[in-house]
Structure formats: structure tokens, C-alpha cells
Amino acid sequence: VRPRSSTVSRSRRERRDSVDASVLAERAAWAARLEASPPETAEEAARELNDEKRFKKAGLGVRRAGKRGVFRREGIEAARVGAQRCGGAPPPLKHALPEVLLVGAANAGKSTLINALVGAAPASKAAPASASDRAGWTSGLEWIRVGAKPPLLYVVDAPGYGAHAVATARERREWATLCADYVRTRATLAVAVVVVDATRGVSTEDRRWIDVLSSAPTVVALSKCDLLKGPGAVARCARLVEDDTQCDVVATCGTTGAGVAELWEKLKARCAAVSVRTSDPRAVAVHRSAVS
Numbered sequence: 001v002r003p004r005s006s007t008v009s010r011s012r013r014e015r016r017d018s019v020d021a022s023v024l025a026e027r028a029a030w031a032a033r034l035e036a037s038p039p040e041t042a043e044e045a046a047r048e049l050n051d052e053k054r055f056k057k058a059g060l061g062v063r064r065a066g067k068r069g070v071f072r073r074e075g076i077e078a079a080r081v082g083a084q085r086c087g088g089a090p091p092p093l094k095h096a097l098p099e100v101l102l103v104g105a106a107n108a109g110k111s112t113l114i115n116a117l118v119g120a121a122p123a124s125k126a127a128p129a130s131a132s133d134r135a136g137w138t139s140g141l142e143w144i145r146v147g148a149k150p151p152l153l154y155v156v157d158a159p160g161y162g163a164h165a166v167a168t169a170r171e172r173r174e175w176a177t178l179c180a181d182y183v184r185t186r187a188t189l190a191v192a193v194v195v196v197d198a199t200r201g202v203s204t205e206d207r208r209w210i211d212v213l214s215s216a217p218t219v220v221a222l223s224k225c226d227l228l229k230g231p232g233a234v235a236r237c238a239r240l241v242e243d244d245t246q247c248d249v250v251a252t253c254g255t256t257g258a259g260v261a262e263l264w265e266k267l268k269a270r271c272a273a274v275s276v277r278t279s280d281p282r283a284v285a286v287h288r289s290a291v292s
Contacts, residue, residue, distance in 0.1 A: 022163075023200065030201040034236050044239065051235035055251050059258030060225050060234050077148040078118040078128040078155075084182075085140040086174040093143065098271035099154045099188050101216075103179060103209050104195030106160030106167075109223035111138060112254035113195060114155055117264050118146055119257075129157050139171070141182060153190070153271045156182070162205045180212055191217045191270040193263075198222040198237050198251070202244040210245055217270055219248050221263055226253040 039045035082091025102110045111129035120127040128144045142157040159175035167175075183189065192213040196206055210218060220241060225234050234251050242249040250266065252259035 026200045026203070030199065033201065033240070034233060037236065037240055039239075048232060048235040048239055051238055051251075052232050055225075055234045055238075055259065058251075058262060059256065060251055060253060076118045076146055076152075078120070078144055078146045079148075080128050080142060081145045081154075082143040083140050084143075084178065086171075086178050088140075090141075091143055093145075093154070095145070095151050096188065097145075097151055097153050098190035098274045099143075099156050099186065100267050100271065101156045101158060101179075101182070101186075101189055101192045101213075102195060102221075103158045103192065103213070104160060104223070105162040105197060105200075105203060105205060108160060108195045108197045109254050110160065110195045111157055113221060113223055113252060113260070113263075114144060114157055116252070116254040116257045116260045117155065117267075118144075129155075139167075139175070141178060152268070154188075158182075161209065162203065183212055183216065188274075189216050190274040191219060191267060193219050193221050193267070194245075194247070195221050195223050196241060196245075198225045198234070198241075199227050201237075202241055207245070210247065219250060219263070219266060220245050222249060222251040223254060225251045225259065226256060 039048055082093060084090050102114060104110045114129040115127040118128060129142065138157055138159045140159060144155045144157065146152050146155055158179045161172065161176060161179075163172075183192070194206060194210055194213065196202055210220075222234075222238060222241060225237070228234050228237060238249050238251050248266070250259060250263045252263055254260070
């Protein structure tokens, strides 16, 4: 069964200045590609079928997906502990922990996904990341400590890239430099997550950042999968994005929490494989640790 077109119109919660005519054109082009790209081999067909079953189990591609999402489980204590603005220094952090960097196009849903990772529903007072329907809300690197006793890792929320952020061209260039410097110099970066809007597919900027992140293990998180319509649409999207990026792909919906548990397990496993000790001179220097 061929999936019907993904959402190409603006949803009720999306702003005109963030989802403009160019974004809608990208959605229309991606929807056409989804419809025109059925599996060409038995292997691809089996892959789509297996993914479709797995995504349905996670709550993707079904109604009322939130009941199967991450919000059924107990939330993880998380708090914003520091930020770095353009031209500034990294914040002093109490613990030297593995770090997970989230990058993505402006308004791709990075902050919403971070809140879902720690079990915080949208608009919850417990949500550690500042999320907005205004593209470009995040204006620097934001460190969020996940876990308290013991702390598990830091999630680093990066400013959105691309021309759709509500920011000046100079601000977007400064954000790009800030993120690239972080990737190049951060000794405690364990894994990077590139958040790709499932309604628009992989952009040129997404591919560029995957290249920038080539020195770190990289996972692609498909966001806004709730906006894909029709049976098999999420699985078809995941297959094409995996082929385009050659990265491990996890389909998610930050607003319902569907699929987020799988992403969380992948990130925890990667961070557990990285040993970062407070006695490590590189980690202490990078973190400017408050622990003497």
C-alpha cells in the first residue's frame, strides 16, 4: 500500500513566520518523493514492513499515540545547568559526564524532543528545555543535566540552522560557528543526534552537519512523525532518510512521546560506552569542573 501524502499544509500549532511558503514547498516535494518511492527489492519491502510493525508498537502511525509514548513511564529528573552564547566560554559544570548534542534545522523540534526524552510532556513545568513554535528560539548552546542521583549525562541543545530561523543572517552564522567549535573541541561529546523534520526530509544543511559530525557517532531522529499520513508513511520515510544519510534512524514524535523510548535507550547505551572521569584532565579542563 502506498502511503498517502504527508502533511503539506500548516498545522494549527505552527506559525506563519516559521512555516512559510518555502517550507510548505519542501513538504510538498518530500511528499511527492514518498509516494513515488516504493520498495524496489524484496529486502527493502521486508525492511519497511518490519519498521512499520516496530513503529506501531512504539505508538507511531496510530491514533492517540501518546498513550503508548514515553509519558507513561516515570520522568527522569533533569535541569538546565548552563549555557554558552556566541563569543562566550562554556559554562562551569559540577560533573564531568558524557554529552549528547542535538542539532537540527530551526523549528525541527529539538527542544520538544529533549523534553520528551526526560518524560516531560509539552508545556509541562518540569520541561527543562525552552520550546517554542517560533523557529530560532534557542539562541546558544544549552546544557541540561539528565538524572540527579546519580547524574547520567548532559544533553546539549544547539541553535537551529537554516534560513527559516527567525534570526538575522549574522546570528545564524555565529550559531553555526559556535556549534562547529563545540564539535571540534569538546572532549566529552559521546554521540550526536541530527533531528530531521519527517515532513521535509533530509536537507542540504542536514547533510552538511552530518559531515561536520563525522568524528562522532551520529544518530538521525525523525521528528514530527505524527504529521505523516497514511499506512506505512513513517516506515517509508525512515527508509529513505536512512538511505540518504547512511546513519541509524529512529522515528519519533516529541509531542506524544512515541518512539522516544527507543532513542533514549540508544543514547544511554552509547554514553555508557564512554568513560569520562572527573580525574581526566581533558574532561576537567573542558567542563571547568567545580569539583576540585
